[in-house]
Amino acid sequence: MPVNKQIVLDSRPTGKVSAANFRLVEKELPTTYDGYILVRNHYLSLDPYMRGRLNDVKSYARPQQVDEVMGGATVGEVVESHRAEFAVGDFVVGPGGWQQFSMADGMGWRKVSREIPLSAYLGVVGMPGVTAWYGLNEIIKPKAGETVVVSAASGAVGGVVGQLAKAKGARVIGIAGGREKCAYVREELGFDACLDYKSGRFEGELSVSLQDGIDGLFENVGGEPFLQCVKHFNDFARIAVCGLIASYEGAPTIFPNMLMFIARRIKMEGFIVGDHPDVWPKALAELGDLVGAGRLKYRETVRQGLEATPQALVDLLHGGNFGKMLVKLV
Amino acid sequence: MPVNKQIVLDSRPTGKVSAANFRLVEKELPTTYDGYILVRNHYLSLDPYMRGRLNDVKSYARPQQVDEVMGGATVGEVVESHRAEFAVGDFVVGPGGWQQFSMADGMGWRKVSREIPLSAYLGVVGMPGVTAWYGLNEIIKPKAGETVVVSAASGAVGGVVGQLAKAKGARVIGIAGGREKCAYVREELGFDACLDYKSGRFEGELSVSLQDGIDGLFENVGGEPFLQCVKHFNDFARIAVCGLIASYEGAPTIFPNMLMFIARRIKMEGFIVGDHPDVWPKALAELGDLVGAGRLKYRETVRQGLEATPQALVDLLHGGNFGKMLVKLV
Numbered sequence: 327m328p329v330n331k332q333i334v335l336d337s338r339p340t341g342k343v344s345a346a347n348f349r350l351v352e353k354e355l356p357t358t359y360d361g362y363i364l365v366r367n368h369y370l371s372l373d374p375y376m377r378g379r380l381n382d383v384k385s386y387a388r389p390q391q392v393d394e395v396m397g398g399a400t401v402g403e404v405v406e407s408h409r410a411e412f413a414v415g416d417f418v419v420g421p422g423g424w425q426q427f428s429m430a431d432g433m434g435w436r437k438v439s440r441e442i443p444l445s446a447y448l449g450v451v452g453m454p455g456v457t458a459w460y461g462l463n464e465i466i467k468p469k470a471g472e473t474v475v476v477s478a479a480s481g482a483v484g485g486v487v488g489q490l491a492k493a494k495g496a497r498v499i500g501i502a503g504g505r506e507k508c509a510y511v512r513e514e515l516g517f518d519a520c521l522d523y524k525s526g527r528f529e530g531e532l533s534v535s536l537q538d539g540i541d542g543l544f545e546n547v548g549g550e551p552f553l554q555c556v557k558h559f560n561d562f563a564r565i566a567v568c569g570l571i572a573s574y575e576g577a578p579t580i581f582p583n584m585l586m587f588i589a590r591r592i593k594m595e596g597f598i599v600g601d602h603p604d605v606w607p608k609a610l611a612e613l614g615d616l617v618g619a620g621r622l623k624y625r626e627t628v629r630q631g632l633e634a635t636p637q638a639l640v641d642l643l644h645g646g647n648f649g650k651m652l653v654k655l656v
Numbered sequence: 657m658p659v660n661k662q663i664v665l666d667s668r669p670t671g672k673v674s675a676a677n678f679r680l681v682e683k684e685l686p687t688t689y690d691g692y693i694l695v696r697n698h699y700l701s702l703d704p705y706m707r708g709r710l711n712d713v714k715s716y717a718r719p720q721q722v723d724e725v726m727g728g729a730t731v732g733e734v735v736e737s738h739r740a741e742f743a744v745g746d747f748v749v750g751p752g753g754w755q756q757f758s759m760a761d762g763m764g765w766r767k768v769s770r771e772i773p774l775s776a777y778l779g780v781v782g783m784p785g786v787t788a789w790y791g792l793n794e795i796i797k798p799k800a801g802e803t804v805v806v807s808a809a810s811g812a813v814g815g816v817v818g819q820l821a822k823a824k825g826a827r828v829i830g831i832a833g834g835r836e837k838c839a840y841v842r843e844e845l846g847f848d849a850c851l852d853y854k855s856g857r858f859e860g861e862l863s864v865s866l867q868d869g870i871d872g873l874f875e876n877v878g879g880e881p882f883l884q885c886v887k888h889f890n891d892f893a894r895i896a897v898c899g900l901i902a903s904y905e906g907a908p909t910i911f912p913n914m915l916m917f918i919a920r921r922i923k924m925e926g927f928i929v930g931d932h933p934d935v936w937p938k939a940l941a942e943l944g945d946l947v948g949a950g951r952l953k954y955r956e957t958v959r960q961g962l963e964a965t966p967q968a969l970v971d972l973l974h975g976g977n978f979g980k981m982l983v984k985l986v
Contacts, residue, residue, distance in 0.1 A: 378919075385919045386891070548914055561716070567917040581911035584878055587897040587926030589708075589715045594924045596917030 458486035466542035470495030548579035625649030788816035796872035800825030878909035955979030
């Protein structure tokens with residue numbers, strides 16, 4: 327009987343998550359698949375939102391359950407199909423979880439073309455890309471000449487935000503951790519500037535780059551870099567709160583003085599792209615076209631083998647990725 | 657030569673404003689009015705935003721200048737007119753300032769009908785009313801059955817917010833200071849409940865009233881009552897930040913944990929009704945009709961005489977008003 331390797335949540339983290347909070351299990355695959363497909367996963371996606379799922383608190387999604395396969399998006403190949411909408415040999419993306427094989431009723435899965443690299447469907451042409459598209463186009467709505475700031479600028483979401491904002495004529499300032507990431511954001515992704523929040527000169531450099539203030543902020547990080555940005559908001563600034571990775575295992579990010587909301591007429595909106603299924607087809611089509619045409623660049627950090635997955639999540643949460651964090655299984 | 661009594665800002669307050677920050681002056685009226693109107697002010701309006709104008713900091717309006725007549729809205733009668741759009745005997749509302757007579761080029765002034773009480777044009781059918789209308793209809797956009805919370809519920813803005821929200825089918829919970837104000841908000845204005853933040857039982861009473869959570873919050877106060885409300889936000893809650901009177905002379909109001917923006921998909925927007933001249937005609941017409949029909953109730957605290965104005969502002973900032981705070985000159 328063929329065996330499926332899986333990673334389950336072994337215990338909820340208290341404080342920082344570690345690889346020891348997960349364990350590898352092996353489980354026999356079923357022998358029949360009536361109404362189901364079986365997907366052989368090629369890539370697993372690691373995403374910052376996963377940290378929140380490990381806590382047993384009410385949030386937008388049911389928490390990850392202990393002893394269950396850790397949830398997450400995968401892309402892979404259909405190897406068995408008992409559903410009319412999928413054929414063996416199709417490539418599909420969906421909520422496969424941290425396992426070699428996923429048995430699914432098709433809900434949440436879609437077929438993908440191989441005209442662009444398969445891994446892109448977990449990043450720039452997947453949930454992170456649509457997240458960038460939504461926050462930029464539906465919340466920030468940048469006008470030509472405005473200044474848009476993007477934190478975690480070299481990440482899976484931030485890189486797309488900045489490139490889309492540049493295409494709309496905005497001036498785009500990235501924030502990232504380290505010289506290498508900042509150089510990539512400027513030179514490869516084409517941001518107007520990218521500032522290293524670890525440099526020790528961040529506050530001053532931000533003031534120089536933001537002499538015209540911030541009209542739009544796409545916030546992925548929170549913490550001290552966010553508090554520095556708050557000082558530069560222009561009247562009618564729009565803040566899309568997408569992620570606060572600095573607070574997932576650290577101190578809460580506060581907003582220091584609500585008077586600014588009135589004095590500057592700030593609009594701040596938190597969002598989850600899963601709430602907006604209506605925009606996905608349009609956003610995915612647009613992002614896929616841009617990638618196909620070579621006009622939307624991205625970078626990946628790819629770890630090898632299912633066993634590497636827990637540590638890949640830990641590293642992602644501490645900036646150990648450069649672009650989209652993935653695990654390659656096949 | 658006729659004399660005009662005026663109140664000017666004598667010194668900027670450091671900390672709490674007091675009547676001693678202002679001084680009364682007497683100035684001769686001009687003898688010619690080419691291109692101008694002269695308005696004899698009947699009522700002066702006191703509004704919380706005035707406190708912010710006393711600080712010499714960049715905000716949405718130029719600060720009040722020392723030794724200049726303190727700015728503010730007035731309603732009065734045209735007693736001289738050298739402008740085609742106004743006739744002697746017209747009643748008008750506009751930026752008259754703290755003085756008996758205002759000489760004006762007409763900018764910002766509009767004629768009003770006497771079918772409703774003159775003082776209403778400084779409150780429910782004036783800037784405070786339009787403020788309520790805008791924040792409720794353009795930011796909170798309540799649906800029938802949703803819960804809307806309004807702080808400073810007995811005030812000039814809050815009372816209108818709640819009555820308009822009730823008319824849209826929302827459940828409306830007010831917050832006010834003291835039993836008398838709360839009774840008025842429930843019994844006269846028809847809110848579903850009104851909680852006294854000074855009662856010592858506020859936190860518990862709020863939890864009982866908000867078992868279904870908050871869908872919309874019209875925030876006029878900030879401080880501790882706001883922090884209690886934050887605990888009750890529902891998914892997709894909308895917060896209209898209109899005023900933060902608790903912070904104008906006190907500690908800043910912080911937002912304690914930005915993660916809630918994502919977990920609950922909060923939208924928070926600060927606004928100034930002067931930014932939205934397009935809505936004024938529609939809002940004023942609607943509010944005027946409601947007042948004329950007796951379907952929009954309001955209450956006023958009226959002080960007598962120009963000399964009473966500085967203390968009226970001080971009292972307004974500390975909740976010493978019950979409804980709209982006015983000074984009657986004529």
